[in-house]
Amino acid sequence: MKLNVALIQMDIAFGDPKTNYSNVERFFREAAGQGETDVVVLPELWTTGYDLTSLDQIADVEASESIAFISKLAMKYKVNVVAGSVAKKSEAGLTNTMLVINRQGQLVKEYSKAHLFRLMNEEKYLVEGNGDGLFQLDNHLCAGVICYDIRFPEWIRTHMLNDTKVLFVVAEWPKPRVDHWRALLISRAIENQCYVVACNRIGSDPNNEFGGHSIIVGPWGEVISEGKDKEMILFGEVDFDEVDRVRDTIPIFSDRRTELYKL
Numbered sequence: 001m002k003l004n005v006a007l008i009q010m011d012i013a014f015g016d017p018k019t020n021y022s023n024v025e026r027f028f029r030e031a032a033g034q035g036e037t038d039v040v041v042l043p044e045l046w047t048t049g050y051d052l053t054s055l056d057q058i059a060d061v062e063a064s065e066s067i068a069f070i071s072k073l074a075m076k077y078k079v080n081v082v083a084g085s086v087a088k089k090s091e092a093g094l095t096n097t098m099l100v101i102n103r104q105g106q107l108v109k110e111y112s113k114a115h116l117f118r119l120m121n122e123e124k125y126l127v128e129g130n131g132d133g134l135f136q137l138d139n140h141l142c143a144g145v146i147c148y149d150i151r152f153p154e155w156i157r158t159h160m161l162n163d164t165k166v167l168f169v170v171a172e173w174p175k176p177r178v179d180h181w182r183a184l185l186i187s188r189a190i191e192n193q194c195y196v197v198a199c200n201r202i203g204s205d206p207n208n209e210f211g212g213h214s215i216i217v218g219p220w221g222e223v224i225s226e227g228k229d230k231e232m233i234l235f236g237e238v239d240f241d242e243v244d245r246v247r248d249t250i251p252i253f254s255d256r257r258t259e260l261y262k263l
């Protein structure tokens with residue numbers, strides 16, 4: 001069983017959801033218009049970018065506009081969408097929330113970023129999430145996390161323990177640390193023997209330049225496809241049988257010594 005994925009590595013208009021909606025609509029035609037794509041992936045905070053000081057005014061209340069917008073595209077193109085994350089405003093406060101919508105246009109998951117990134121002042125404006133990032137797509141158990149979350153291998157491992165075979169990552173990862181981005185994602189793939197499908201933005205905002213290099217890594221740690229330093233759609237394939245082959249070759253999940261991991 002395979003899944004074809006398309007990662008939209010886009011620039012994001014700062015604090016301008018209207019422009020970003022229209023750009024995403026244009027990218028969708030290219031990413032899913034041929035009818036071969038199973039999952040479209042968007043980057044982190046794709047409606048607003050990191051316009052933190054305006055978030056209270058421009059965040060999406062209950063994420064309802066973004067959900068309606070992506071649901072329509074999902075149904076039109078009959079694709080699943082790991083719809084990056086959006087700034088969501090709710091009773092809980094402002095959260096950086098991933099939306100996952102299936103081919104029928106139904107919201108199957110909301111995951112709010114668990115680890116807020118102090119270097120970019122997230123904790124001053126956002127509330128951290130407390131739930132997991134697990135969801136089903138076409139009957140496959142998948143996980144999704146947001147940017148800085150990938151620096152916490154124990155958080156990722158928690159998601160991969162129940163035969164989860166794909167980890168989706170959505171990000172606004174700055175250019176100066178793209179070497180960390182690649183090394184961390186390849187490591188998460190090797191240590192969890194899973195596919196890592198990671199979509200980063202490109203371009204810049206008043207405070208940061210972002211690194212692109214969206215990437216699809218296989219369960220043996222091989223880079224299957226990698227983006228460059230420009231707007232583009234990255235296509236690739238996830239093969240669930242390959243995950244089983246790697247896990248049978250080196251059975252790390254059954255070799256774990258959890259009684260030692262108490263520190």
Ligand SMILES: O=C(O)CCC(=O)C(=O)O
Pocket residue numbers: 117120146147148149151172173174177180
């Ligand atoms: O961990 C990093 O270096 C980047 C993280 C980040 O940019 C984010 O979480 O938004």
